[in-house]
Amino acid sequence: MSSPLDLAQAHPRPAFTVTLDGREIEALPGQTVAAALWTAGITSWRTTRDGGRPRGVFCGIGVCFDCLVTVNDRPNQRACLASLQPGDAIRTQEGTGHGD
Amino acid sequence: MATDRPHLAVIGAGPAGLAATAAAAAHGVRVTLLDAAAQPGGQFYRQPAAELRAHRPQALHHDWRTWERLRDGLDTYARAGAVTHLTNHHVWFAERHADRFTVHALLGPEQEDPVAVQADAVLLATGGYEKVLPFPGWTLPGVLTAGGAQAMLKGTLAVSGRTAVVAGTGPLLLPVATGLAAAGVQIAALVESADPKAFVRRSRALAAQPGKLAEGAGYAARLLRHRARTLTRHTVVEAHGTERLEAVTVAALDGEGRVRPGTARRISCDTLAVGHGMLPHTDLAETLGCHLDGVNVQVDDEQRTDVPGVWAAGETTGIGGSALALAEGHIAGRSAAARLAGRAPDQREWAAAAKSRTRLREFALALDGLYAPPARWSELITDDTVVCRCEEVTGGTIREAVAELGAGDVRTVKLLTRAGMGWCQGRMCAAAVAGLAGCRLAPSRRPFARPVPLGVLAREDTHPTERGSS
Numbered sequence: 330m331s332s333p334l335d336l337a338q339a340h341p342r343p344a345f346t347v348t349l350d351g352r353e354i355e356a357l358p359g360q361t362v363a364a365a366l367w368t369a370g371i372t373s374w375r376t377t378r379d380g381g382r383p384r385g386v387f388c389g390i391g392v393c394f395d396c397l398v399t400v401n402d403r404p405n406q407r408a409c410l411a412s413l414q415p416g417d418a419i420r421t422q423e424g425t426g427h428g429d
Numbered sequence: 430m431a432t433d434r435p436h437l438a439v440i441g442a443g444p445a446g447l448a449a450t451a452a453a454a455a456h457g458v459r460v461t462l463l464d465a466a467a468q469p470g471g472q473f474y475r476q477p478a479a480e481l482r483a484h485r486p487q488a489l490h491h492d493w494r495t496w497e498r499l500r501d502g503l504d505t506y507a508r509a510g511a512v513t514h515l516t517n518h519h520v521w522f523a524e525r526h527a528d529r530f531t532v533h534a535l536l537g538p539e540q541e542d543p544v545a546v547q548a549d550a551v552l553l554a555t556g557g558y559e560k561v562l563p564f565p566g567w568t569l570p571g572v573l574t575a576g577g578a579q580a581m582l583k584g585t586l587a588v589s590g591r592t593a594v595v596a597g598t599g600p601l602l603l604p605v606a607t608g609l610a611a612a613g614v615q616i617a618a619l620v621e622s623a624d625p626k627a628f629v630r631r632s633r634a635l636a637a638q639p640g641k642l643a644e645g646a647g648y649a650a651r652l653l654r655h656r657a658r659t660l661t662r663h664t665v666v667e668a669h670g671t672e673r674l675e676a677v678t679v680a681a682l683d684g685e686g687r688v689r690p691g692t693a694r695r696i697s698c699d700t701l702a703v704g705h706g707m708l709p710h711t712d713l714a715e716t717l718g719c720h721l722d723g724v725n726v727q728v729d730d731e732q733r734t735d736v737p738g739v740w741a742a743g744e745t746t747g748i749g750g751s752a753l754a755l756a757e758g759h760i761a762g763r764s765a766a767a768r769l770a771g772r773a774p775d776q777r778e779w780a781a782a783a784k785s786r787t788r789l790r791e792f793a794l795a796l797d798g799l800y801a802p803p804a805r806w807s808e809l810i811t812d813d814t815v816v817c818r819c820e821e822v823t824g825g826t827i828r829e830a831v832a833e834l835g836a837g838d839v840r841t842v843k844l845l846t847r848a849g850m851g852w853c854q855g856r857m858c859a860a861a862v863a864g865l866a867g868c869r870l871a872p873s874r875r876p877f878a879r880p881v882p883l884g885v886l887a888r889e890d891t892h893p894t895e896r897g898s899s
Contacts, residue, residue, distance in 0.1 A: 331613040333586040337483035359480030364585035372589055372673050372699075373570035379821045383672050385570035386589065387818070387857070389577025390472060391465070392558045394852030395568075395818055403539065409581070412478075 345415035363408035378424040434459040435769035438548035443471020445743025445758035446554030451502040452762025454511040475583040555710040557744035566668030575704035590699030596620035603648035616657035686804025712878035732761035749793035756786040819851020
């Protein structure tokens with residue numbers, strides 16, 4: 330019946346486009362990387378170094394480093410803290426994010 | 430002249446830091462308030478990003494009037510030039526020279542630009558973070574801390590799914606569940622391991638806090654309206670899914686804290702918000718040399734640590750909630766103002782705050798006895814359950830280090846297995862590792878409060894302590 334935006338009566342400016350692994354998704358001004366990905370229905374954007382297991386947000390406040398992601402070719406950004414600009418290229422981070 | 434006034438660095442802009450800032454500024458101290466967030470509020474009063482243009486952020490909050498008072502106080506003192514609020518400043522180190530302090534922070538979107546702030550005294554209001562005890566499946570995307578679910582909701586107006594189970598133990602679970610429900614998330618169940626009978630047994634300590642009880646009852650009533658089912662003396666025993674969370678299994682607990690055979694049931698959900706209490710952030714206090722009592726920074730009646738010139742207030746001195754943080758922050762700010770002016774404070778000046786501090790500490794102690802993870806929580810950790818999320822160290826590996834290699838403490842387990850050696854520096858797994866090793870959780874003695882680029886460390890060596898050095 331409600332969304333968080335409705336609940337807080339938020340009226341952000343129109344969404345802009347960013348990409349996740351080349352696919353276009355919409356982000357609202359003020360959303361972090363994690364918030365934009367959640368809103369797009371995506372909960373995982375990293376695989377672990379050893380097990381290759383998927384990870385996403387865990388602590389949500391920048392303490393756990395589980396939500397690491399590559400933004401504009403910079404790996405290991407905390408998605409729960411990193412802000413977004415129009416045209417930003419988010420990439421799923423595999424392992425250390427520095428290639429093999 | 431403002432610059433002749435003594436200068437206090439307050440670290441953390443949550444309830445404790447804001448109360449301390451206002452109290453110190455009101456009594457003639459120049460305050461620099463450093464905080465990692467873009468806006469004041471800390472975790473408890475975390476505000477939506479300004480660009481989201483939320484017209485009713487109070488819909489996400491409890492006790493909004495207190496927040497307005499804190500916010501307006503900060504604005505007033507900042508406008509008057511008594512307070513400088515440095516946002517987006519991630520403090521990683523504080524050091525004491527003879528009679529001065531240097532607080533080192535990183536700023537910028539990548540947190541690579543170093544800044545150093547000089548001050549006559551330091552007030553630590555660094556807050557806390559959530560403790561989560563592991564269980565099979567807890568690393569699946571969709572499983573997150575209860576506080577994390579709340580932080581994402583308050584700060585970014587985002588939720589991770591449509592159907593959530595809120596689980597664990599502690600006073601945080603109810604507000605998290607009601608917050609998610611109000612934001613349109615279906616709460617499939619609230620799973621609390623505490624025994625409601627324990628609340629009756631401690632009714633005297635609780636009855637001294639009518640406001641707090643009413644607050645809890647209010648959350649419970651709202652949750653009922655959302656038709657959420659509440660399971661007490663239950664625990665999540667496993668989270669299921671392959672690429673993301675699909676369901677959890679919950680089960681009833683017996684009097685010994687063991688899972689009752691035959692009570693397991695599966696609940697479909699795409700989100701599990703789970704927490705087992707809070708732990709204080711004490712890294713900066715530890716590097717300053719402050720004495721810790723268990724995992725808490727030890728303070729005296731004036732909120733002074735045992736290091737001259739260092740005060741501490743709020744969760745960092747012991748988890749107790751925002752009202753206690755406000756009282757402690759006020760006292761710390763008043764004490765710092767008096768001491769920096771070279772006089773011993775008259776404690777009658779803050780008698781009201783001291784009275785609520787006593788009352789709220791008693792309440793926190795009572796709650797601590799009520800809300801407890803299942804006594805046998807570590808039995809839920811299977812040998813292939815990942816315990817250290819960063820280094821992917823399993824329960825089996827840690828048990829082997831304990832049983833076969835003789836590791837009896839968190840540090841030895843770390844050296845033998847890498848558990849706690851990753852990005853989070855053991856903040857997420859230390860409580861679990863201590864449980865598996867059969868020892869008490871002790872302070873971890875991290876050299877820095879957050880990861881620091883090597884380039885910054887190299888630079889700090891050659892360019893010490895100038896404000897805004899780059």
